[in-house]
Amino acid sequence: MATKREYDVVIIGGGPAGLTAGIYTARARLKSLLLEKGATGGWIINAGVVENYPGFPDGINGLELADAMQQQAVKFGLETLTAEVTGLDLKGKQKVLKTGEGDIVARAVIVAGGSDRITLGVPGEEEFTGRGVAYCAICDGYFYRDIPVAVVGGGNAAMNEALELTKFASKVTVIHRRDELRATKILQERAFAEPKIEFLWNTVVEAIEGEDTVKNLRLKNVKTGEKSTLDISGIFVAAGFRPNTGYLKSVVDLAENGTIITNEKMETNVPGILAAGDIRANSIRQVAAAVGDGAVAAIYAEQHITGK
Amino acid sequence: MSKPTEVNDSNFDQMVLQSKTPVLVDFWAVWCGPCRMVAPVVEELAGEYDGKVTFTKLNVDENPKTSSQYGIMSIPTLLIFKDGAPVSNIIGFRPKAELKKNIDAVL
Numbered sequence: 318m319a320t321k322r323e324y325d326v327v328i329i330g331g332g333p334a335g336l337t338a339g340i341y342t343a344r345a346r347l348k349s350l351l352l353e354k355g356a357t358g359g360w361i362i363n364a365g366v367v368e369n370y371p372g373f374p375d376g377i378n379g380l381e382l383a384d385a386m387q388q389q390a391v392k393f394g395l396e397t398l399t400a401e402v403t404g405l406d407l408k409g410k411q412k413v414l415k416t417g418e419g420d421i422v423a424r425a426v427i428v429a430g431g432s433d434r435i436t437l438g439v440p441g442e443e444e445f446t447g448r449g450v451a452y453c454a455i456c457d458g459y460f461y462r463d464i465p466v467a468v469v470g471g472g473n474a475a476m477n478e479a480l481e482l483t484k485f486a487s488k489v490t491v492i493h494r495r496d497e498l499r500a501t502k503i504l505q506e507r508a509f510a511e512p513k514i515e516f517l518w519n520t521v522v523e524a525i526e527g528e529d530t531v532k533n534l535r536l537k538n539v540k541t542g543e544k545s546t547l548d549i550s551g552i553f554v555a556a557g558f559r560p561n562t563g564y565l566k567s568v569v570d571l572a573e574n575g576t577i578i579t580n581e582k583m584e585t586n587v588p589g590i591l592a593a594g595d596i597r598a599n600s601i602r603q604v605a606a607a608v609g610d611g612a613v614a615a616i617y618a619e620q621h622i623t624g625k
Numbered sequence: 626m627s628k629p630t631e632v633n634d635s636n637f638d639q640m641v642l643q644s645k646t647p648v649l650v651d652f653w654a655v656w657c658g659p660c661r662m663v664a665p666v667v668e669e670l671a672g673e674y675d676g677k678v679t680f681t682k683l684n685v686d687e688n689p690k691t692s693s694q695y696g697i698m699s700i701p702t703l704l705i706f707k708d709g710a711p712v713s714n715i716i717g718f719r720p721k722a723e724l725k726k727n728i729d730a731v732l
Contacts, residue, residue, distance in 0.1 A: 355661075355718055452717070
């Protein structure tokens, strides 16, 4: 069992929001620790090329951007630890973080743990995960060369997945429950212009079927109620995100969808607990916004600690 | 701390299938973000299970034969081999505690 460790600021989550907060708190000479359950970088390491973060006119690979942010934060003295946070207790003014690597005590906590993909929750999805059901086109597109695949969803993530998959698959069918996309216009334009992509509107997946691997999808048109079957061996799910706030339910105020409610200083209802990035209510889920949130949270975490 | 050893199509039989101790194989590729999330956790486990389990990694890009033989369609995938056959299959990023549970179950 690791010994008890004490920090001024503990940052939960190593994506752009957390790393930016770390740059600021480390430069403020606060003893700062960043906890990340996997590799630093957050969601952008799944994103391929990031095109809308200022300063990179030709776009930048998500992995490279994440690495650069981490190096910058560590250079100024941010400590990092690979550990998953399972609980957060309040002891007077102190915050005690329960982690797989023991308890860690902090004067201020910045929650920047982001979100994970939601699953469809339909029969066959869990059973066939990794055998035809996938959640990351950058990772798994390679295994679906020259065959048709489906993408579920209509947001930015779904369009990015569909466009990425056109590099590998012979055809990409986007299945979306509405009759229009939520994705950014430039991504919509690219998807509509791509001859390999076709759309099934007003359609939901009711079941995923197969034997060893996926063979077909059971679909339903939500407007007409008509049911159909689509023969396909790959389905990429990009239907939305769920914030990683399970351990915070009884600690800070959460919105109905589980995201953390903050004020314009990124403060939650508990003094000394702040939130930044995609985990925050009404986040626009963009790197540029996460970076801004991280800076704001760091400044007001410092103010909480110093009282100035 | 012992680091995972690289294995490939040509030495897979000798290094993994013929091994006397259980072998964990991390199927990965350079273009896979979540693989980079799994890698540091696997490295830590390699230290903790030193002598009990052999930790290896296989680049799916360079070794398509082994990848398709074991039906790898998603990475990262961790397969644990015992006596020449896969006995545990972990797909995608999972927390360290869950990986330990999977490893302990086959020991």
